[in-house]
Amino acid sequence: MNEENNMGSDMEQDNRLKERMANVKHKILVMSGKGGVGKTTVAINLALTLATKGYDVGVMDADIHGPNVPKMLGIDDLRPDIAEDGISPVLVPPRLKVMSLAFLLESKDTPVVWRGPLKMGAIKQFLSDVFWGDLDYLIVDLPPGTGDEPLSVAQLIPDIDGAIIVTTPQDVALLDSRKSVSFARAIxxxxxxxxxxxxxxxxxxxxxxxxxxxIGGGEHSATDMDVPFLGRIPIETKIVESGDSGIPFVLEHESEAADAFEAIVDKVKEIVEVE
Ligand SMILES: Nc1ncnc2c1ncn2[C@@H]1O[C@H](COP(=O)(O)OP(=O)(O)OP(=O)(O)O)[C@@H](O)[C@H]1O
Ligand SMILES: [Mg+2]
Incomplete structure (x- = not known):
């Protein structure tokens, strides 16, 4: 993950990135103003629901400092195949391709102390040098806030369909989610x-x-900011358990949250597929 790889010059990398992203129909970012509100939970369950419906889906974990996607999908012991000409993402049945910095760290406890340019480099490499192939959806899980990673991802990926903003219902969280909406608008x-x-x-x-x-704050802020409200997911202990065990909660069929989530995915599909 450094600049002295065998993958050619900056311009070649930019071209590869454009070519790879041209093979991805829909690109969705999952972001939030605040930490711990459920972005990764939403990102992986969205990806898995779409994959279960027969779509080819990729998940890119762009949370460099806290890459939780592999843990929540129960694949943190797997490793991508790294060859001279690129990286093969980790495959999860039925048809999910996953890439995360967590796969490349020697220990799960290693903190990443990179500054902006290095993080941008890693994100660029995930977009240009990973064999994503033809995808219907690429879901990008972001760290909280509006820092280097969201900006890098938003600037590097051409034709982003848009961002899903995750929030919790209390006022302070809503204030932060408005910042995310403003951030998206600004760029x-x-x-x-x-x-x-x-x-x-x-x-x-x-x-x-x-x-x-x-309850209901997310809907208020959606109305206030004039953006669609996608739905609400209740607190369920099963979600905590599934996050820890690596078995996504949408696979739990008798759950109110899973039903709620299904409706959210339908709305997301409706919005991006008519664009
Ligand atoms: N609806 C819910 N009910 C119960 N627990 C939940 C729910 N949504 C998320 N969680 C749990 O809350 C914790 C934080 O969720 P998650 O990691 O998805 O948040 P995040 O926004 O990605 O956090 P970070 O900002 O650190 O990346 C996890 O343990 C997850 O299992
Ligand atoms: Mg997360």
């Missing part, structure tokens, strides 16, 4: 919509719904 990237995650908790014993972080 001319469309916003596909807002997902309100951790929206209400149904007591498994009595069935009462408790609004731990309030």
């Amino acid at each position: 001319g990237m469309p916003v596909i919509g807002i997902v309100e995650n951790m929206s209400g908790f149904k007591c498994p014993n009595c069935g009462e719904v408790i609004d731990l972080f309030k």
